[in-house]
Amino acid sequence: MQNNNLYALFESHFKKDLSKTAFESPDGKSWSFNDVIKTSAQLANLLAQTGAKPGDRVAVQVTKSVEAVLLYLACLRSGLVYLPLNTAYKSAEVDYFLTDARPVVLVCDPADKEALSPIADKANVTSIFTLDENGDGQLMADAAPLSTDFPTVERAKDDLAAILYTSGTTGRSKGAMLTHNNLSSNAQTLSKAWAFNETDILLHALPIFHVHGLFVALHCAFLNANKVIFLSKFDAEQVIKHLPNATVFMGVPTFYVRLLANDAFNKDVCQNMRLFTAGSAPLLEETFNTFTQRTGHVILERYGMSEAGMITSNPYDGERIAGSVGFPLDNDVRVADEEGNILPDGEIGILEIKGPNVFKGYWQMPEKTAAEFRPDGYFITGDMCRKDENGYYRIVGRSKDLIISGGYNVYPKEIESYLDDMPGILESAVVGRPHPDFGEAVVAFVIKDGSSEVTPTTVIDYIRDKLANFKVPKDVFILDELPRNTMGKVQKNELRKLAAG
Template sequence: MTDNNLYTLFESRFPADLTQIAFEGPEVPTVSFGDLQDKSAQMANLLTSLGAVAGDRVAVQTGKSVEAVILYLACLRAGLVYLPLNTAYKAAEIEYFLGDATPAIVVCDPASITEIEAIAKKCGVRQVLSLDETGRGSLTEKADQQDSSLETVARTGDDLAAILYTSGTTGRSKGAMLTHDNLASNARTLHQHWGFTEGDVLLHALPIFHVHGLFVALHCAFLNGSKVILLRKFDPAVIIANLPKSTVFMGVPTFYVRLLAEAAFTKDVCRNMRLFTAGSAPLLEETFNAFRERTGHVILERYGMTEAGMITSNPYDGERKAGTVGFPLDNEVRIADEEGNVLADGEIGILEIKGPNVFKGYWQMPEKTASEFRPDGFFITGDMTRKGEDGYYRIVGRSKDLIISGGYNVYPKEIESFIDEMPGVEESAVVGRPHPDFGEAVVAFVVTDGSVSNLKEEDVIAFIKEKLANFKVPKQVYIVEDLPRNTMGKVQKNQLRDRAVADQD
């Protein structure tokens, strides 16, 4: 069969001279494209030697490292399905993911291996390996003993390449199934649309467990045969030190807010830069304008989601408008009402999309998948959108009750379900309010049932910290007598949100 393995596409774009640098950075080893080939082959051979076969899932919760990127490539080469997990996830969350995805192998940080092994055993996982942020662990130790030659496993375009879990409005996370063709089509589109050219160097400070850092940034670099300066985390001083050696930087709005707070962040520092992009959360017009005034560069804002990668983008050549997400990329888009009736330009409705980048569906959720697609194949994004007279698209809100904090999606229902389990709690409601650094902060309103005396804000926060990733933990908790409701009994979250904002002001 024709090989549509995504790795095969990447390898075809590697430079002819494989000694050229693929990765370097202040805290990571320098790795060539030839090293990528050899080391990904060794890891792929290890995974298959442990019994993993094409189509099996490999769940990964590790710190950011070159070796973690190589593990992703190894999974592609072996025909395995890569399942990255946020490093902030706690045991209760991990147990759900492993139980739902039933991976053959789990790779985790050595510091959490005892806990993960216990969960893995309960979920029927065959093997647990370790990998820390320095690239050390049983994964690399065992891989180093493997043969460095491998014929990449042929895949059809419809075969799964990855599953990424996205929080669910009902509290249950959904595994978005992404195929080799989904990822390849989006990578090709972005590579072309954003003008990647020979000599580009990507400065990478994003996490690699979600679409933005893993698929958007790294895929563009792989398709371009570009060097990546890989930073383990975002640090303004380190970014500023490396910008003169780079040409492309991709970030979330928080990154740009923090860079602008640094006096050392100047126009001269950005002299070699070709492109700054922003995504994962709305970019404030204030930040957009301040960045242009400081650096002379105009941030390119785009819009995407786990289920489809990038959907729209401001133009590379042409006017980039603050508060907009530009024009559709390699997909059809339309704006419709809740019943699916297409609306006229200028009206606000729900964005629906169709194209080669749109995911295959939700893992083991056929009914949920069917409910999210129209009969003619359009996927309902849930994002309230307006197409302006200028043709630019604007995301104006969300029909789904979503909070975006620091670039991460947070669904209130998930947090509410854990708060409601707490002794002494009758019910809860979670909302987002504006935050100068994170974009939005999580705020909870809690009604007690009287069984626990003197329940305090800190008690609720401490309880949730043990259950959920830190970015989901409320920044503030209100203990209230009741929740405001409409005549149908539905909680009026807009009133709660208004109260949280008023208190903040």
């Protein structure tokens, strides 16, 4: 019987040349594929020692490092469910994730262990390990003496590989359950669609706690046993320094805006490159065109989400159109109205998808899961879309009031729930405002109740203590009342005009 464990698929490619470099850091340190296999085996043995069993969750909130990637691979080969958490999340946010997912293991930064330990204890986490940005910590120290052999656990296609929490429209985050087949099918589709080959070198500057950096970029590299130049974070000067030695770069629009702001970014730097991709947020046509003029390369924009990985892509061979997300990948795609009636080409409606990459459902939310799927199995993405006369799809709007800031999803309701609890605030509303660097910035409007002092500064400080920095409002406006329609609903379109003005 074939083992459908995603790690088994990756390892079959790693073993083609164990001496080949898998990861290379800017300081010259490197890891071979042999190192990857052996170290992930040691980590898998350590996880097994904790009593973690296939299907159990492992929550990870650590700074980006190669060792963190090896931990991910160890979870896969152990049959454990990997639960990456944004490093920007504060204790109150982590409390919710641990309470909801009930992981048996938590791996965190050494500096956060004291604050997270009581939260982990409350959620019945049995083991806590530390891992810092240099790849040091209790995790690696405890794994070092263990065996470098570990038999990859048998997994079926439908077994869970990861849970990714997505911001919820009601303020409660939802855990998207991704199976081994969801991830493997999407990786194989992307590798083929984007013409990956064994000579490619990926320059990696994305975070590794969400789909883009962890699944899209790394999985394509793993399937081809590519070398990855692994940057700890995006830094324009570092990217420009290493681009001549790479062939593929994946980024969010903010990356490209910042590269174009650097005079050293030019055609010579990009002469060895074959592919630049952009996603996680809309790419401005101006950025698209300026990039082509500066470098001679055309950015390949694609569209995806936590629940399905990549869904559409502009062609590798063929015209890439600014503002378009291209054609469906390994999905059945349709545009429908709110009742699910399929709309003719050219009309704007909600994008619905079906395919092997579409997630299993939301963790412990059967009713929410059922509500998001049509009776015939199509998932309702909530994104407003139009198919043009040439077959290209364009995302023209977003469901609800989603804000995308720096590539991260921000749901206003979550911030509003905290603002409404702040002493002195009667009511609040949060919207997005165009921002030249982040795409959108969070802006808050509040109504005071007179019980406590409320200023823009006190509001920002209050939220900064409770939520990740990308959710903190850049501006706060104090109003006498919020604009409402005849039904009493807050008119956020009017607030967006106020924010822009």
